[in-house]
Amino acid sequence: MAEILYAIFVGPFRDMAGAPAFLVEVLLGGLFTGLMYSLVALGFVLIFKASGVFNFAQGVMVLFAALTLVGLMERGMPVAPALLITMAVMVALAFLIERVVLRPLVNQEAIILFMATIGLNFFLEGFGELLWGANVKKLDVGIPDRSFMMAGVQINQLEMSAAATAAVLVGVLAVFFQRTRIGRALRAVADDHEAALSIGIPLKTIWLIVWSVAGLVAIVAGIMWGAKSGVQFSLSLVALKALPVLILGGFTSVPGAIVGGLIVGVGEKLGEVYWGPLVGGAIENWFAYVVALAFLLFRPQGLFGEKIIERV
């Protein structure tokens, strides 16, 4: 009994303290994975806030963006124009989704819109495969996947560049939402549709904007993931990990999506490396869901979500 307790509560921490450089590497690895979850979750939150639609297809949008970029580059196009075209494709996709899927379903129940995004999920997956094939593709955006040593810690150049890009993206979005007129309109729509309409905010334009922004976020996520582990169809499964992240962070909070993603990423990496051997590994696969379950039981609104207040 004492040995088990020791192995759970003391051993892992002794290991951490014994090899701090390795611990930092594990943490960095976890943060990188977490950032990926954050970006997918961010796409969810943007759309959910502005339209109340739970977009099941966000993960496939990441895949679709990465596929389009890789596909264009495989046909000999340089990175910069390929990226621009991918951006245009994602905006066009947002436009089509608003026209073909959202507009005819306006004022329908949330569950119907949710079902529509499941349909969208399958459509995009099939359409992507049709266009670009089903093989695993290597995405090379010109940042070498090399590592260098700093203070005894191995640091991956690609991961660092990707993290920096994501940080800039999040910063830009934060300014966009807090400081600009459109940002204010977006927050207004998220708060009360009817009131937003009455002061002249066109809902259709707002939807187009959030779906476009979610598409652009998907590109960044797609590049990060694709450059690291290749562009493949299992990528859309990452979206499933975004669900526990959303529960953790709160469905309507942008900072929540980011912090939630980082917590899940770091938590599952630490669990895998230090506690994994105890249970034969694979902690990484279920860690996020267990945390989400705990949150649902004790803090259903998440870390940053709006508190659910019952007025009596």
Place this chain on the structure above:
Amino acid sequence: MSTASPGPLLQVEAVSVRFGALLALSAVSLSIHRGEILAIIGPNGAGKTTLLNVISGFYHPHEGRILFEGRDRTRLSPPDVAALGVARTFQNVALFKGMSVLDNLMTGRLLKMGGHFLLDALWWGPAKRQELANRAFVERVIDFLEIQSIRKTPAGKLPYGLQKRVELGRALAAEPKLLLLDEPMAGMNVEEKEDMSRFILDVNGEFGTTIALIEHDMGVVMDITDRVVVLDYGRKIADGPPEQVRKDPVVLDAYLGASHG
């Protein structure tokens, strides 16, 4: 005012609205004249809010027309109606609860900020200057409504009476030609009602804003309005100055008659 076309600001011509088998409005016609305060009254379910929703574009009539400044505006969407200069408040306060009072009022200025909605984020300098100019106007509205002390408070945390005042402020921030108020004094105490009455009279007096309001408190209606339209079962049963409407036997019957219990 000199550029305004002659005739009423808004005309509702034989408008009918159906919800399934229910005829919510039945061939209702009325005009709202420039500069007046018009009250729309009637028993519960008479179609008052429906009428307001038709005017502001939330519902479209099945029959009839809506003319604003002489032009047919029957089929416009709510944002387009707002763009014409029609602002409104809602029966159950529809504020942006998570945003501060100041931000709520600033959203009311969205239409006044020129430039293209999509491109605006890219032009930092002009956008900022515009923001300042609009901010100055909003501060005037804040002073006018005497809500300086709560400007940074999230709207959802305010007591009901103040929320109603902030909602009026958001509508005023849009500098509307026509202001539609759906029960601006519902759920208020006497003091709050007096404040609100004063604000409505001042808006009308100082800015010349045309106002149409739905109100149940007959005392208030008699005190502050120039004209009263009475609806009952989706039909207009009276239209005239308050003193006259008050004595109208048809109106008395609608409110007190045996047929309504």
